[in-house]
Amino acid sequence: MNEHAYRVIVTREDGAWLADVPELEGTHTYARNLPGLDQAVREAIALSEDLPDGAEPTLRLAYEYHTGDPQLDEAAAQLRALRDRVRIDEQRVAQQTVQLAKEMVSLHSMSVRDAAALIGVKPQRISQVAPRKAVPRVGTRKSVRAASGQWSMATNSTKTGAEQDARRTG
Template identity: 45%
Template sequence: MAAEMTYSVHVTREGDAWLADVPAVAGAHTFAHSLAGLAKSVREVIILMDDLPDDADVELDFHYDVDDESVLDAERLRRMREEIERQEAELVSETGRVASALSRKYSVRDTAAMLGVTAGRVSQLANAGK
């Protein structure tokens, strides 16, 4: 499978339909009555228009252009949530690295106190790389 590709998708609303435009792909426009359906249709259009394999890993980054403050708030919250998830993954990785280094020099309990986690978690993290 090819590497993951992320496409920016501009989404608008007309009546009861969501409309999508993918600026990076000439002619990539579609619509659906639900956002789940729209995501599926957009992936299909991108794969077709860019001549990608059917199993291409296509990620979509929706940007809403609608006159509804709640939708814009939801988009902002989704982006914040995605950033927190990215930071959390980085935090877990760094904590594991540091826990492993500290546990070679200090007790599990002291390492746990320094990191602000439980001794059991330090043991898990320190042994994860072995």
């Protein structure tokens, strides 16, 4: 991925968005909307820098918007910066969740439900990031029946239906 961030100055004029890349002389473009402008800017930079096909998505762009209303521009810039910080925090929280979930389930032998309650996520999330090995629980109806030979874990029974009926009634 390209680590260099291209500075892009965007202005609004007569219902269109204009973009200029100051460090690349003559690199400018326009579009009717901002998503279209983003694609056009990426293509213009790729052409100007003679980048290989498919390089456009990897370009890092640092947009500077000028809508004609400085207060709007500043408010939007602050909100974008806040969203960037939140995105970074979300990634950090996700990594810590995975790490702690694995520790709780494997090292501390906690159930998926208990780990989920302690961390504040759904049990399904714990199962995704820290799956447990299936271990038959002692004292359950299945384990008692399996131990007594009354039926196996497979779909076929170890005793015939008549033998099971006789055992139940007698």
